[in-house]
Amino acid sequence: MHAQEALPSPSVEDGQQAKTSVEVVSKVLLKSNTFLRNVGIQQPAAKTTNVVKELQAELDVKKLESIGLQQELERLKAQTQESEAKVDKQAEEIKSLRKMAADT
Incomplete structure (x- = not known):
């Protein structure tokens, strides 16, 4: 029964x-x-569950990749700003040296 x-x-x-x-x-x-x-x-619960798990795993990997790429982008932005600051400083030094050379 x-x-x-x-x-x-x-x-x-x-x-x-x-x-x-x-x-x-x-x-x-x-x-x-x-x-x-x-x-x-x-x-189809078992199949669906497996598919959902696979998709979730893929999504997690993509999120981690995205986080890594975002961190790399931030690092490159900071590096670019540093480089631009150095170029600006060197341009000012060159301008100052030219002015000093013109005065002598």
Whole structure:
């Protein structure tokens, strides 16, 4: 004899709708898919779960790559600013030296 799951039918409070039979059956089938296996219907939950896990792993890798690229971009920006500051300083020194050479 198979154990059947019984869902209590709570009284419907004001403002709430009673569950339809489809909602009740769906809830039971989500908890136990013995009926679906008995009638030959496969639940794609395992496949779907594996696909979701694979996609999540890919997403995690992409996020890590993105973080790495963002850090590299920030490092290159800082390096560029340093280089530009050095160029500006050298330009000022050259200008100062030219002025001193012109005065002598």
